Amino acid sequence: MGNMFLDGTIAAISTPVGKSGIGIVRLSGKNALSIADKIFVSSNGRRPSQCPSHTLYYGRIVDKSEYIDEVLLGVMRAPRTYTREDIIEINCHSGIVVLKRILELVLKCGARLGRPGEFTRRAYLSGRIDLAQAEAVLDVINSQTKEALNAALGQLEGRLSGQINALRKNLLDILTQIEASIDFSDQDIEPNSLKELLKKTEKASQGVKELLDTADRGAILREGITCVICGKPNVGKSSLLNALLKRDRAIVTPVPGTTRDTLEETVDLCGIPLRLIDTAGIIRGRDLAEKEAVKRSRKALKEAGLLLLVLDTSRKLSSQDTAICRYISDRPAFVVLNKQDLPAKISRNEADKVLAGRKALSVSALCGTGLDRLEREIAGFIWQGKAASCSEILITNIRHQEALKKAWRSLKRAIKAVKMSRGAEIVALDIKEAQKSLGEIIGEIRCEDVLERIFSQFCIGK
Ligand SMILES: Nc1nc2c(ncn2[C@@H]2O[C@H](COP(=O)(O)OP(=O)(O)O)[C@@H](O)[C@H]2O)c(=O)[nH]1
Ligand SMILES: [Mg+2]
The missing domain is CATH 3.30.1360.120 (Probable tRNA modification gtpase trme; domain 1)
Incomplete structure (x- = not known):
């Protein structure tokens, strides 16, 4: 062969x-x-x-x-x-x-x-x-939540491929129409066909755009979101990590400074693979180990998609709390008012001042109260009110996203060309480009480099 x-x-x-x-x-x-x-x-x-x-x-x-x-x-x-x-x-x-x-x-x-x-x-x-289905095999193997698995199975079943093929068929129809409406005297599209052509091209472009717009949510399902738990020592960060994981992962002691290294665990939060990172909670290190911990905490803070700033409501706010608040002032964060099972020493008003408009949620990591609400708020923040439904086709793959972007750009060029009554050949060229880009998703044309990149991520034996 x-x-x-x-x-x-x-x-x-x-x-x-x-x-x-x-x-x-x-x-x-x-x-x-x-x-x-x-x-x-x-x-x-x-x-x-x-x-x-x-x-x-x-x-x-x-x-x-x-x-x-x-x-x-x-x-x-x-x-x-x-x-x-x-x-x-x-x-x-x-x-x-x-x-x-x-x-x-x-x-x-x-x-x-x-x-x-x-x-x-x-x-x-x-x-x-096809290629999108082959990639889905890997996603099925790697999926971390039921929702991510559903998206991967839908793709494996060929639902994304079906959608891509439908879009490509639209483009083929457009090409046929262009062929049919060429005025052979000057190779231009006949003026009375232009309007319909424009409508069809705009519709095709919208279809591509709609699929492209699911990519943000698809990426959340596939890659997950990093959420960093920060706050000064002893406020209950490690306890919160354990509570969200529903098992004892981090060491919790009454001694401040127990957590030195950053600790990472993934939890399934309402279908989102949430990578939780517990930090040492200091922003100034005394010895070498602490300095390293500070470095890691800061790096984690910078790269996080969401921060949970934990305050201990059973103690008065300290300068350490405000310093951390200031340090993360430009980052998306929720404030977790922990230890609500104990008598409060921070009033809601006082807390509001440090929060600078951030959402504050009362919990007790020890007793488990308030955690459901916290989880729902986190999920709501991540989905931005647009959670993925299980029947929806989502773009979860960056390669697919790039190909769709290319297709969309070609179609925008085509629309412009139609509007300017450019020659049939020019319009057809852009449509064909878009068709080719969509074909890349399902691997219609075999490109060894692309295949190598995709299949090298698999394990031997799959
Ligand atoms: N009463 C009460 N104690 C808590 C709560 N969360 C944590 N603690 C206690 O606070 C101490 C410090 O907790 P830890 O999770 O290690 O704090 P971290 O230094 O921020 O990681 C431990 O003795 C915990 O048992 C809570 O919600 N209520
Ligand atoms: Mg800790």
Whole structure:
């Protein structure tokens, strides 16, 4: 076939290496069945190459006469498989020695080691899925919340691709109309077709823009948001982190300065993968370790999408509180009035002064009160009132976003050209450009560099 990624039969360990119930060695390609014949002895004496598709057999993997493992072997024949090639899946005991011995054995029998993502790459090259769907496979694997998973599954199912194809069809219609309305005397578009052409092009451009506008929310689902918990020592930052995580992650003690390093954990907050960072809470370091902690805290503060400034309401406001407030004055933040289970020493009024218009929320990290409201407010702030609904198609991928931007720019040029009654060829050129950009999303034209970038992010065996 001439494509190095379709040549030969590939094999890889498809499960994570470590102790677990089962591990899977997977083979895909022309020789998958014949390789399995050489190493598998089934309990009923059947050879994998004689077995019907989509069946599972109990037996042993042997190297000549040496017994290697007791396995279940799955036979899936082309074309109804992940790669559209013959696939053998060996479900063995998951120990690194067993998995490696089986892998080495199939390699010795003629398979070659699959590259990262090569199974999925074959699924794409064989035309079973398009590029956006192949990327969705990775998103499914990496998704951190149910909502992110839904978006990825929708894309894997081809919903984004369907939308892109619909947009491309609109552009094709426009091109057909341009062809039909050329006045052959001067290669211009006939004046009475211009109005309709403009309407169609504007509509197409709007469709692209609408999809593009979902990218911010898509990025939130896919990448998450970083939220830094700051405030002076002992106000309850680590307690708040633990409370939001719903488990004891950070060490909490009554001794100020317990947290030295910045601590990072991801929590599923109303569907948003929220990366919570607990900081040491000082803005001036005394010793080397503290100075380093300060450096890290400051870096985290700068890069955060949202800050939670924690105040201890059971104590009077101090200059340290106001100093931190000032330090973060230009950053998006909520003020968390913690320890509301204790008698208040800061009045709401007093707090309001430091807040400078920021939203303040009373909680008790210790008792867990006020946390639901805090979570809802954080989610509301992040979605800006536009939470993703599960039926909506979201752009979650930067590559797709860039391609849509290009398409949108081309269409804007086309609109301008129509308005100025430029020649048919000029308008058609911009429309074709837009069509090409949309085609990049689904990988209509194969570009090795792009494929390499995408599939190198996969693990071996997927
Ligand atoms: N009563 C009360 N104590 C709290 C609350 N949150 C934290 N604390 C206590 O305050 C102390 C300091 O908490 P910690 O989370 O380590 O503060 P950090 O230095 O800001 O990380 C610990 O003894 C906590 O148990 C709260 O909501 N109510
Ligand atoms: Mg702490």
